[in-house]
Structures are given as structure tokens and as C-alpha cells.
Amino acid sequence: MIQERIESTFMTSSDDPQVVWHEHSVDRASRERLMGHRGGVVWFTGLSGSGKSTVANAVESLLHIQRVHTMLLDGDNIRHGLCAGTNLLAAEHGQVFAQRFGLGFGPLDREENIRRVGAMTQLFASAGMIVLTAFVSPYRIDRQRVRQWVESQGQPGDFVEVFVDTPLAVCEQRDPKGLYQQARAGKIANFTGISDPYEPPEHPEIHLSAYDKNPRELAEDVVAWLKAHQRIA
Amino acid sequence: MIQERIESTFMTSSDDPQVVWHEHSVDRASRERLMGHRGGVVWFTGLSGSGKSTVANAVESLLHIQRVHTMLLDGDNIRHGLCAGTNLLAAEHGQVFAQRFGLGFGPLDREENIRRVGAMTQLFASAGMIVLTAFVSPYRIDRQRVRQWVESQGQPGDFVEVFVDTPLAVCEQRDPKGLYQQARAGKIANFTGISDPYEPPEHPEIHLSAYDKNPRELAEDVVAWLKAHQRIA
Numbered sequence: 001m002i003q004e005r006i007e008s009t010f011m012t013s014s015d016d017p018q019v020v021w022h023e024h025s026v027d028r029a030s031r032e033r034l035m036g037h038r039g040g041v042v043w044f045t046g047l048s049g050s051g052k053s054t055v056a057n058a059v060e061s062l063l064h065i066q067r068v069h070t071m072l073l074d075g076d077n078i079r080h081g082l083c084a085g086t087n088l089l090a091a092e093h094g095q096v097f098a099q100r101f102g103l104g105f106g107p108l109d110r111e112e113n114i115r116r117v118g119a120m121t122q123l124f125a126s127a128g129m130i131v132l133t134a135f136v137s138p139y140r141i142d143r144q145r146v147r148q149w150v151e152s153q154g155q156p157g158d159f160v161e162v163f164v165d166t167p168l169a170v171c172e173q174r175d176p177k178g179l180y181q182q183a184r185a186g187k188i189a190n191f192t193g194i195s196d197p198y199e200p201p202e203h204p205e206i207h208l209s210a211y212d213k214n215p216r217e218l219a220e221d222v223v224a225w226l227k228a229h230q231r232i233a
Numbered sequence: 234m235i236q237e238r239i240e241s242t243f244m245t246s247s248d249d250p251q252v253v254w255h256e257h258s259v260d261r262a263s264r265e266r267l268m269g270h271r272g273g274v275v276w277f278t279g280l281s282g283s284g285k286s287t288v289a290n291a292v293e294s295l296l297h298i299q300r301v302h303t304m305l306l307d308g309d310n311i312r313h314g315l316c317a318g319t320n321l322l323a324a325e326h327g328q329v330f331a332q333r334f335g336l337g338f339g340p341l342d343r344e345e346n347i348r349r350v351g352a353m354t355q356l357f358a359s360a361g362m363i364v365l366t367a368f369v370s371p372y373r374i375d376r377q378r379v380r381q382w383v384e385s386q387g388q389p390g391d392f393v394e395v396f397v398d399t400p401l402a403v404c405e406q407r408d409p410k411g412l413y414q415q416a417r418a419g420k421i422a423n424f425t426g427i428s429d430p431y432e433p434p435e436h437p438e439i440h441l442s443a444y445d446k447n448p449r450e451l452a453e454d455v456v457a458w459l460k461a462h463q464r465i466a
Contacts, residue, residue: 025290026297026305034300057258064259069267069302071360072259081352081382092378093344100333101345111326112334119314120353127304127362145325149314 028154031128035069037232039125039158041150042222045137045201046164047193048179049171051215052134055164055208058219060132066223068232071124073117074134079103082120083113105190111142118146122153130232138192140199157229162222163204168193205229261387264361268302270465272358272391274383275455278370278434279397280426281412282404284448285367288397288441291452293365299456301465304357306350307367312336315353316346338423344375351379355386363465371425373432390462395455396437401426438462 032038042059044052053074060070080088086102093101103109114137124131137143147159171193172180183191190196201207206225208218226232265271275292277285286307293303313321319335326334336342347370357364370376380392404426405413416424423429434440439458441451459465 026293026303030297031302031304034297034302060259064263064267067267069264069361070259071264071356073356077356077359081355082349084352093348097341097344100341101348108330108333111330115326115334116315116349119317120356122314123304123306123310123353124357124360126310127357127360128302129360129362 028126028128031126035128037068037128037130039128039154040130040160040231041121041125041146041158042130042132042160042162042226043121043137043143043146044132044134044162044164045143045204046166047168047171047198048136048191049174049176050164050166051218052136052164054215055162055218055222056132056134058215059222062219062223063130063226063232066232069129070132071129072132072134073121078113078117078135082116105196107139107190110139114139114142114146118142118149121146122150125150125154125158130226136192136198138196138198140201143201157231160206160226160229160231161201161204162206162208163201164208165200166209261359261361264359268361270301270361270363272361272387273363273393273464274354274358274379274391275363275365275393275395275459276354276370276376276379277365277367277395277397278376278437279399280401280404280431281369281424282407282409283397283399284451285369285397287448288395288451288455289365289367291448292455295452295456296363296459296465299465302362303365304362305365305367306354311346311350311368315349338429340372340423343372343423347372347375347379351375351382354379355383358383358387358391363459369425369431371429371431373434376434390464393439393459393462393464394434394437395439395441396434397441398433399442 028039044056046052056072056074060072063070079085083103085104086098089102090098103113114135117133117135121131121133143161147161150159151157175181179188179191180194182188183194192198206222208221213221261272277289279285289305289307293305296303312318316336318337319331322331322335336346347368350366350368354364354366376394380394383392384390408414412421412424413427415421416427425431439455441454446454
């Protein structure tokens, strides 16, 4: 008797009203309606010190006051969690685990870092959010793969690439974290622009030249683009 | 001159109005205000076939009609992306990459699978969403680590563990995907409940016995708990 009741609650016969109710699962379109806007990915790429995080933060602030639901992903909230390095993982999970899954900055590690972040951005977009990312993401093919994944799970236009095009010399002069100095001194390996290549986007949706505008003005350009392309109202 | 302007837009002196504006970055509390509710994680755990996905889907439907912003993570949207296996990765990224980063179902793979999902749920909670997960997540320490990570980045109560406590015999009789049959025949290794252990939660926030209620009733119990504990209004 009990067994029969269990089975009846999980039966898949189409004349069971329970099943009809289940078929109304919450999909992306439903989530977007509740959010009041479509989900999508705004992917900032550029050298260390180019201003990616600064501009992405400014864009998020502008979107937020317009009641757009946003999330910002960058090294701060990714490299301690989803893409933690060997040392961090070893403390919690042991050496064997950390050696296998910890991410550094070698070519394969960067590829996997961007792959994981990209997979996650697709889920944020499916949740109906506008997710902004601020990673150097130096390799063209890695960014291209993220675009393909995001758009194949959604639709063309869901991935907006923003190239923060600040010359290396300017980034190196700013050097806000002192990383270029360390890289020049050979204390940091695989440093983009110094000992590792940066492949600029060929056809970014948005190309920012940080020469003649301040971060807020650049952010306003991004928001204007998103409005002009109906990503937000 | 141009150089001076660039520097001035990124200077950190506190008497620069630009900087004051930047300091208003969008934080979790701001996102939660816009969402209309706090973010959090509702983590379903239980054997394959226990009803995790069914109940989680039902909870999401109930929350959605109450205008709660939700996202549901399960094997379907994780094992193809964030936690893809070796074969999937090899097609896109090549064998060397896939061998290093692809996830299977061995103990370390399960540990990393849950670690990645857990890190991501924390970010969804920080975005102000209620994220529901439906993974077997058989190991107690893995679930405990996710709880600690989520709550250390937020506050106690952000992680709600839901034990879908359906006996193995019932799950095996249902066998909705035919997996138990394959596991018994030795065609699937590391199958939880058959050739791999399941460690039930010792103190789950919510303990569902799928004996005497249907999925919708169980989902209503979960929603009632979330209301009683002020996770939603």
C-alpha cells in the first residue's frame, strides 16, 4: 500500500495531474520575466592594469541603479573558490587533490580557468542575470569557446565582449599591484604582456580606448551599447 | 598631458570625487535588496532515484510563483559544462587537457565536483538568488565543506541541507534511468548505494521522508521551512 503510493507520486503517465504540474518547471524565459530583463554575459578582457575591474564595477553600479540584476566575477571571488590554486586546495583537501585540481597560470591552467568561469557565466545568464567578468583572459580561443558555449545554450548576442584596450606601456606605468615590476624582475612567471602573450579580440562588440575618457564615461558607453542592442530597457 | 589624464582617472587619492563614486560598488546586500529577498543555498542530497530533482523542481516552481529568484543546478546543467567529463573535454580541448581536468565518478572526482558546485552556489547566493542543487553528494565532508564555504562568505543559515531520505530498496525499484540495474550488472562502477557509500546527513535542516507525501507536498514542507526561518517572506 505504501509502496503503491510512492510509485503513484512519481509515475510518468500523462493522465496523472501531478505530472502535468511538474512539467511546468522554471525555465530561463520564466526567470528572465521575473528579473525584468534578459540574462547575458558582458566579458571584459585586457591586460593587467588596463582598467577592466574598474570599468566593470562602474558598469555594474550604473546597471544596478537601473534595477538590472547583476553579478561581477573577477579574480577576487574566483581564485579563492571555483579556481583555487594548489596551496589553497592543499590546506583543505590535501596534497594529492591539490596537485590534480589546483590551477596556476600556465597555458592549460589559464584555459581551464576561463573554461570554468565561462561555464558558470552561462548558468548566471540562464538564471536571468547580467553577469560581468573581469579577467585578463589573454587567449582568443578561450574567449571564443566561452562565446560559443554561452550562445549555444542561449542565443546569439548573449555574449558581449568588451576589449579594454589600454597599451602595455600605460598599464606598466600604472602597475597598481606592483605586478609588472615583479614580472620584469623575473619574480612572476607567465605574466601576460611580459612573458606571456595577449591576443586582442578581433571583433569585440565594444572596444574601449581608455585614453580620453574616465572610467565612468567608459562605463556609460557600455551601458549605452547594451541599451542600443536591447540587452536592457 | 594625455598621460596625466589617464592617471588622474585612476588615482586613489580620497579627495578625487571619481573615487568616492567607485567605492559604491554593488555588494551582496544591494543585490539582495533589489531581489527582494536574501540569497542562499538549498542543498538536496540523497540516493539516485530518491526524488531530489523532482522535489527541487517542485520547490523552485513554488518559489517562482512567489516571485523569489531561483536557479536550479543538477547533473544536467553541470556535467556538460562546469564539471564536464574527459570525453566531452577531449572533443573541445584535446586529450592532454581532458585527462587532467575531466571529472569522472571516483572519490577525488566526486570531491572536486561538489567543491566546484559549492563554490558556484556561494556566488549565486552572493548574487542574491536562492540556488537549489540536486546532486547525490554522498560524502558528508564534501557537503560540510560547502556549508562552511557558503556560510563563511555570508552568514550562518545561508546553507540549508535537505535530506531526501528514500530507502535504497525503493530507489532501486524505481530506477528511473535504469542505472541501478546497470550497477548491479557491474556495468557502472562507483555507483552510490551499490558499490560506493552514501553518508546520510547527521543534522540536516530539513529531513524529507518520501513515504507518505507526494513531491508537491514535500516541496510545500520545504517552502514552509524557508518561510518559518525567514529565508523568504
